[in-house]
Amino acid sequence: MRDEKGVPLRPDAQRNRERILDVALAELTRTADVPLSTIAKKAGVGQGTFYRNFPNREALVLEVYRHEMQQVADAADQLLRTRAPDRALREWMDRLAQYAMAKAGLADALRKSAVTHGSLARLGHGPVTRAVALLLNANEEAGTIRPGLTPDDFVLAIAGLWQIDPHSDWQPRAKRLLDLVMDGLRAGAPGGP
Amino acid sequence: MRDEKGVPLRPDAQRNRERILDVALAELTRTADVPLSTIAKKAGVGQGTFYRNFPNREALVLEVYRHEMQQVADAADQLLRTRAPDRALREWMDRLAQYAMAKAGLADALRKSAVTHGSLARLGHGPVTRAVALLLNANEEAGTIRPGLTPDDFVLAIAGLWQIDPHSDWQPRAKRLLDLVMDGLRAGAPGGP
DNA sequence: ACCTGAACACCGTTCAAGT
């Protein structure tokens, strides 16, 4: 990890930053409204150190979320190698749903802290967008979805996932949503019915 | 307006409540994070009076949002009387999009204050759900959408609307999303292609 | 029965002093 000028952080500073992120992940996953002071305390750093690393709540939440999203994104490549494009896409959506439900507190935190639109958009330019682009491309070439769909279209279409209460019986609702989206993606595909 | 026991509020109490709601609509539409104390002050009531009416931020936001949503819901009946079912559905979706963009601050406020899932679900049992049910029923009977879709399915499918930045060029993105959803609803319809 | 506003508690943010 380096600072804005490209200078490597001092080792103790680096460790502090990592400890904050570790604690933040654990705490934010549990509930979205942990006081930042609690995170600082559990990470064993002073308030000032916390704010040196993350100037506000949003910066912290975004960083944690980005890191977690990387993992979901990575699953896309493997699915594409081992399955037909449309099955890969659908299974990836299922994993995304599971992930969204498991990290509900984190998603709440994102909603609450984010300047909302701006931040979610920025997240879009991360690994998830790349994964979605891969999946959509493969399907477009295989003729299993209509041409011209963008990762942005897809992300908007599945936004409902984060509206589902993870403490409820969420599986059937998620399945119905994802089936609907999949039908929407398929509509007008060259290889369609 | 009556209290929990069905006793009508004293006239001055009633006026206070209405003034709070008026001010809250104006302020929350502008930005989601107005201090509640500001709303109380602009409404000309003390802190205590504010809290008598709305025990927390969420209660206020929900009430304002419900009131505003009523208007969108009302448009459904008129559209159904003057248009073919699928055109009525699509045009209603367009209005919803316009509304969501106009009241972006309000939607932010809802996201930030709500216990998130619980509250949005409660909103679901309001006039909007009734309007969606009407629209879906008419289309199902006309054979323009697949049978068996619920208002809940629909609400989840269009959730992406509230992810769009209203300060951007939102029309094309909203159109692409709503077209996709409409295709999803149509997939498998008896009268479909 | 309802209202007011000062008082309290809590949390985010800053900054002087330290290593």
Next chain:
DNA sequence: ACCTGAACACCGTTCAAGT
């Protein structure tokens, strides 16, 4: 160069006193 933690500011919530 980086850290600490007390101090400050702000906002939600309560409550004693008033009409």
